Amino acid sequence: MVDKEIIEAIAELSESELKRLKLLIDNKLDLDINNSKISYRSKDIKCGRESCNSCPHGPYWYAEWTENGKRKTKYLGKILNEII
DSSP states (O other), X not given: OHHHHHHHHXXXXXXXXXXXHHHHHHHHTTOXXXXXXXXXXXXXXXOOOTTOSSOSEEEEEEEEEEETTEEEEEEEESOHHHHO
């Protein structure tokens, strides 16, 4: 039964993973967070090590939205297709 498998998988998620999942579900259902749409962006990030020859690293995917007048960002992972 699919529902049971989903519930069991969700039960094993950490708080951070649950928040990430909620963002994705809200966006998939076209729900707003404080009347603000979630957008997805990929970013290349510099690690800051002087000896690094492969900077920038990424792309890393982030969900972005506005909440109470402030821009919020949540890291989603390296591969967006695996998350959505």
